[in-house]
Amino acid sequence: xxxxxxxxxxxKLLAPxxxxxxxxxxxxxxxxxxxxxxxxxxxxxLETSEPAVRMAREIARLGGGRQEVVDMPSALWSGHFDLVCxxxxxxxxxxxxxxxxxxxxxxxxxxxxxxSVPAHGARWGAGDVWAGHYxxxxxxxxQELLRSKGMRIEHFECxxxxxxxxxxxxxxxxxxxxxxxxxxxxxxxxxxxxSGIERTDYLRMFGRIDTMAGRTAMRLANIAQAVTxxxxxxxxxxxxxxxx
Numbered sequence: 001x002x003x004x005x006x007x008x009x010x011x012k013l014l015a016p017x018x019x020x021x022x023x024x025x026x027x028x029x030x031x032x033x034x035x036x037x038x039x040x041x042x043x044x045x046l047e048t049s050e051p052a053v054r055m056a057r058e059i060a061r062l063g064g065g066r067q068e069v070v071d072m073p074s075a076l077w078s079g080h081f082d083l084v085c086x087x088x089x090x091x092x093x094x095x096x097x098x099x100x101x102x103x104x105x106x107x108x109x110x111x112x113x114x115x116s117v118p119a120h121g122a123r124w125g126a127g128d129v130w131a132g133h134y135x136x137x138x139x140x141x142x143q144e145l146l147r148s149k150g151m152r153i154e155h156f157e158c159x160x161x162x163x164x165x166x167x168x169x170x171x172x173x174x175x176x177x178x179x180x181x182x183x184x185x186x187x188x189x190x191x192x193x194x195s196g197i198e199r200t201d202y203l204r205m206f207g208r209i210d211t212m213a214g215r216t217a218m219r220l221a222n223i224a225q226a227v228t229x230x231x232x233x234x235x236x237x238x239x240x241x242x243x244x
Contacts, residue, residue, distance in 0.1 A: 001167040002160060002236065006087060006116055007032060008222045009159045009229070009238055014114060015039060019082035023106060026089035030056030030069060036085065037067045044081075045069040049192075077106040087116045088236070091133045092192040100149055107243055113151065116238045117142065119158055123235060126175035127168060132192035142237055151241035157229035163221040164235045 010032070019040045027033045027045030029052055037043035043066055047053050053071050060067035084103045093099045103113060118128065118136045128136065139158070146153060160168075225234060 002164045004218065005160050005164050005221060005225055006236060006238065007035075009157065009225065010085075010087065010114070010116070011035060013155060013238065013240060014083070014085075017083065017112065021081045022083040022085065023077070023081045025084065025086040025103060026092070027056055027069065028052050030059040030067075032087065033067060033069070034059050034062065040082070041066065043067045046073060047071060073102075073106075079106070079108050081106050081111060082108055083112050083114060085114045087114075088118065090115055090117050091128075091135055091137070092131070092188065094134050094188070096134075097145065100145065104149060104151075104243065110243055112154070112240055112242045113146075114238075114240045116159075116236055119232070119235055119237045123168070125168070125172035126179055127171050130175040130179060132186070132188035134188060137237060139232060139237065142239065146239065146241045150244065152244050153239060153241045155238075155240040157238050158232050158234040158236070159225050159229060159238050160234035160236050161225055161228045161231070162233070163224070165233075168235050 014036065017039070021042040021044070022036060022040045023044045023046060024033045024036060025046050027047050028049075030045055030047075033043060033045040033056065045056055045060070045067065047056055047069060048071055050071070053069060056069040060069050084106055086099075086103065090096050090099060100113075107113065118133065119138075121136050121138060124136055139156075143153060143156065228234065
């Protein structure tokens with residue numbers, strides 16, 4: 001559910017932007033990269049999880065050659081992209097400032113960085129542990145991180161209210177049970193490698209959403225998160241920042 005709500009906001013935000021080349025860091029199974037590729041002549045996905053890379057490359061084949069999925073950065077990326085995206089990736093990286101430095105190095109002058117992260121440390125729960133998160137972010141801290149790198153913030157919103165808040169709280173109950181059943185403790189890196197491709201719950205939920213009642217509920221949820229985007233009520237932040 002969180003993915004669908006974020007997808008709605010991301011596509012509305014990025015569709016009007018002019019761009020030749022874009023990169024999605026941590027593209028997971030590649031579903032969103034496939035849609036982002038419609039906005040650019042070149043779309044590259046970077047993913048380090050081997051199962052996710054295989055899935056993303058299968059989806060990329062549907063893109064008619066405009067998409068490429070790789071498992072490591074290229075030296076040719078320096079100053080190459082108009083847009084670098086990282087959706088719910090930064091919280092998986094222990095040294096987040098170093099990661100942002102690397103991403104900015106791949107942007108052309110005047111290029112943009114678009115990221116999403118889970119919001120509010122007070123909302124930390126079993127789902128964060130299960131996914132391999134190092135942190136959740138506060139508005140002021142995230143803004144300061146980007147501005148300290150010389151970025152100009154063009155768009156900042158808190159998305160997901162109220163539906164993502166509700167499903168996240170419900171999910172934490174499930175993840176507490178799953179964590180108790182794990183045979184051993186997984187490192188954040190190990191947990192992160194699976195978080196982008198675990199789609200069992202999404203597939204189960206899709207059957208419910210793909211009904212008249214489900215589609216109506218999603219439209220209402222998208223309206224609600226758009227209306228409250230300028231507040232701090234949601235469960236995630238979505239930011240677009242530009243190199244001056």
